[in-house]
Amino acid sequence: MCYSRLVECLCEKWDELSAGSISLFCKLPGIRKCDLDNEEEFQNMLLLAKSMGVQHVEVVVELKSGIVQSTSLGLVRVGVEEEIDALRRFCHHNEKVLLSASWANGITHVGQRFVGGAQEFRDVLCKYAIQCGFQFTYVKNETTRVTAVCAMREERGCLWAIHCRAQRANDFFYIKSFSDVHTCGTDVRTSKNPRVSSDLVSSTISEIVRDKPLTRPCDVVTILKRDYGLDVSYHVVWLAVEKAKASIHGDHSLSFDQLRWYSDAVMRYNPGSYVNIDYDASSQQFRRFFVSFAACISGFNSCRPLLFLDGTFLKGKYKGQLLAATAKDGNNGLFPVAFAVVDSETTANWSWFLHELGKVVDGNRQITFISDRNLGLLEAMPKVFPSAHHGYCLQHLKSNLRDRMKGIDNGFRDHLVSSLGDCAYEPTVVGFHEKLAKLKEEGKQRAHDFFKDLAPEHWANSYFRGMRYGEMTSNAAESFNNWIKEARNLPITQMVDTIRTQLMRQMSARRDQANKWNELICPTFEARLMDSFNHSRSWQVSKANENVFEVHSIPSVTVDVARRTCSCFKWQINGFPCDHAVVAIQKSRYNLNNCVEHYFHVQTYRGAYSGVIFPIPSVEKPSFDPMDFTIYPPTVKRPPGRPKKNRIPSRGEKLKQIRCGRCDKLGSHNRKSCKEPI
Ligand SMILES: [Zn+2]
Ligand SMILES: [Zn+2]
Ligand SMILES: [Zn+2]
Incomplete structure (x- = not known):
């Protein structure tokens, strides 16, 4: 791009303009007016803009009679390679364009319009001041007019000032006067601007929080410094992260009611899925939720009839447990089939989970389950899956035995635990009994007790009648829990949909991958x-x-x-x-x-991923109406475990009280360590 070409373009666009009758100028941050009357001035402006990291320059076209039009130039289009080279000659450090660079272009000239009224103008003004590094004070700050002056007006007589007023006809804000030049000096410039409010930070980082629900305030402090050149205090950032989370992920308690809408949406966009919300009819309180997507239900028929069951803690405000049934595909990849949210890993909940699972899993297949020895599973399995075989996870058994053998020499305990593994792997009945007898003899009474109620049909290869495909542990289920780690912090509906998105992406990626496989x-x-x-x-x-x-x-x-x-x-x-x-x-x-x-076989693998999980658009999500029928959050029981006793402070010691973000009580615990029933 060169100067003469720019003038040509303008004259082509507006008939009344001619090359001789106009003069051009533009505004760059901190510079009153940058004349553009010839090629040299134009190229200088480009260099200057480039060095300031400005991506966008607004050029004002002036006739003798006044301002006619303004036009925008993207520097991207005008950028010429020689300019970058020219810069290198006198500046050796690596150029870094801050993400906030465009903020400096927020305010350019008298007559500029703000469709969003006072609010938009204030927001733009704050960002402008932050990026240009000065502070200002409001002289007038009303919904119809805003006047601001440089904070150094009194002290140094700085003349920077701006006045903006609403137009009666449309409520738009227009800049009426703008004195753009600071006389207060560079020494008062600051990257610690009190105008960096938590609202501003919150809107700036909302994209980051959307992608990573676990974003920590200290990460954001780093990002603001690195990408925006801002020094922001931890407290402001902490508040901003909380605000961003609330606006993106919604409220934890409303999320239970959103499940009703979500369940309908699942059935509409993914027909053939199975969803069940269980709530208390009289108190209308949430009890538990089960979901299995159509693509997972049909895909499981192309996976080995092997299901891993396990539960994991949820970390949102209402805590609770996530129970999951996971299979493995033909390439040994995880294939999640169904999951549920319940209040805790109780007998009743596991039994309910299995009943629900019975509705999505083909009853004619002889399924092998691998799980912990949970009573609920032991009771429900023969009823729901009469032909199923239940294998106990070897890892769980080993840690049970380790607990049982507490107090004996560590080396010997390890020996006993690994002998248990040998017994489980032993393929022949004779060999199994030999090994078990030796283990019982070594472990004495406690080992005898341990094996008393442990039928070998459930854990020893030599007796197991189902098909474990060599899978001795339920690690696959734990891998699933790990896979959804971040989602566990979200409100329930958002968590379920985040898991759905993860499943959707993974199934699609594996489908594409399998199409490239040439082997059988x-x-x-x-x-x-x-x-x-x-x-x-x-x-x-x-x-x-x-x-x-x-x-x-x-x-x-x-x-x-x-x-x-x-x-x-x-x-x-x-x-x-x-x-x-x-x-x-x-x-x-x-x-x-x-x-x-x-x-x-690859062909079967492709079958497992032939079903598609479809997106669930959240645009139709109804807004909350307290007059409607509503599902309320559950009454959370005291979580298992001994409630922590408060340490008795020594004399004269003052305990600092903090307010818990979950139960809102003053005390010595926070959201993570909270054990209060709510
Ligand atoms: Zn100033
Ligand atoms: Zn062999
Ligand atoms: Zn608490």
């Missing part, structure tokens, strides 16, 4: 087959008949390809060919890929 078997398991192939290639194989082979490994084993068994038991337990099987299958008339269960 999913990559994780293709790699496992390749490993087996490398391990087993040196072994001799003898054929007994079409199906049965002897593999001369050490020790040697028998593989029955038709029955899909190996005498090392790994094929049966993992549901996936072991090293022996891989080498035997290659000697047989069978195809290796056909000997792998279809759940591990």
Whole structure:
């Protein structure tokens, strides 16, 4: 862009203009008037604007009779490479354009219009003053007129002043007079401006808080300094973060009522889903909520019939628990099927969860559940899923045993715990009883007690009748909890929808990924087959008949390809060919890929992700009307655990009282450590 071209453009646009009859000027922050009468002045202005980090310059076109038009130039369009080079010659530090740079362009000339009236003008004025680094005071501050002067007017006689007034006809604000030049000097410029209010910070950081609900005030302090060049006190930022959270994520207590709207929206945009809000009919208080999206319900049919169950704490104002049922896809990725919000991990709630789960999971499939030994699950499972098998999570068992063995030597305790693992993994009944007998003998009475009510059908491979696919722990469920960590801080409806968004993104990403796979078997398991192939290639194989082979490994084993068994038991337990099987299958008339269960095939994997979770637009969210039927937040019981006793202060010591953000009581606890019933 050059000067003559700019003038040409203007004259083309407005017929009454001609190159000789106009003069141009523009305003840059802190400079009264920047004349643009020739090429040199124009290029100087560009350099200056660039060095100030200004992205946008407003050029005023003046006729002899007065201001006719103003036009805007984006510097992006005008930016020429030589200018940047010219700058480097006299400035060696890296240029940094602050995000607040545009604030300095908020106020430019007399006649400028503010459609939002006094409020918009004040907001723009604050940002302008913050960015230009000066302070001002209001002489008049009314809804129809605002006058502000530089704070240094008295002390240094600074003449900077602005006056803005509403037009009767439309209530717009117009700048009536503007004396743009400070005579107060650079030494009073500051990056600590009292005009940086929590409201201003709140609106500035709302995008950040939207993406990361866990944004901490100290992070924001850093961001404001780094990206905006502002020094803001922690208290202002703390308040701003709270305000931003409230305006974005809404109120925690209203969120329970929003669930009704949300449930309808789920059914409308994701037909085939299952949602259930359970509330107390007389008190209209929320009790629990269950949701499973259509894409997850249908997708689970293409996953192994294996479900991991676990619960996790919620961290919002009303706390509570999230219960989840998670599967694994053909590539061993997490596949969340359903989740629920309940007040606590009680017997009744787990039993209810399982009943709800029974409505979305195909009852004809023989499901294997892996979970903690929760009483509610133990009671409800035979009723809801009569053909299901229930495996206990080995990790939970181990920590139970560790607790039971408290007080004995640590090294010996570790030995007992790892023996428990050996018992669980042992594939043969004989071997299992040998190992268990030894463990009981070593652990004495307490070990005997531990195994008394622990049926081996639920935890030992040698007795387990379901299909665990080698999954010994419910870690998958815990990974799900970890995956939704941030969302657990949100009000209930926002949390549910945040999880839905996460699911939607993940399903879409995996769908795209799987479309690029050319193999028949999913990559994780293709790699496992390749490993087996490398391990087993040196072994001799003898054929007994079409199906049965002897593999001369050490020790040697028998593989029955038709029955899909190996005498090392790994094929049966993992549901996936072991090293022996891989080498035997290659000697047989069978195809290796056909000997792998279809759940591990890429085609089945694609089936699991063929369903789509659709967005739920929040534009239709109804506003809260207290006269309508409403679901109220639950009465929160005292959370489990001993209530913390207050420490007795020593004589003369004063305890600093803080107000808890959750229960609003004065005391010595905060939102995180709050154990008050509300
Ligand atoms: Zn001043
Ligand atoms: Zn084997
Ligand atoms: Zn509290």
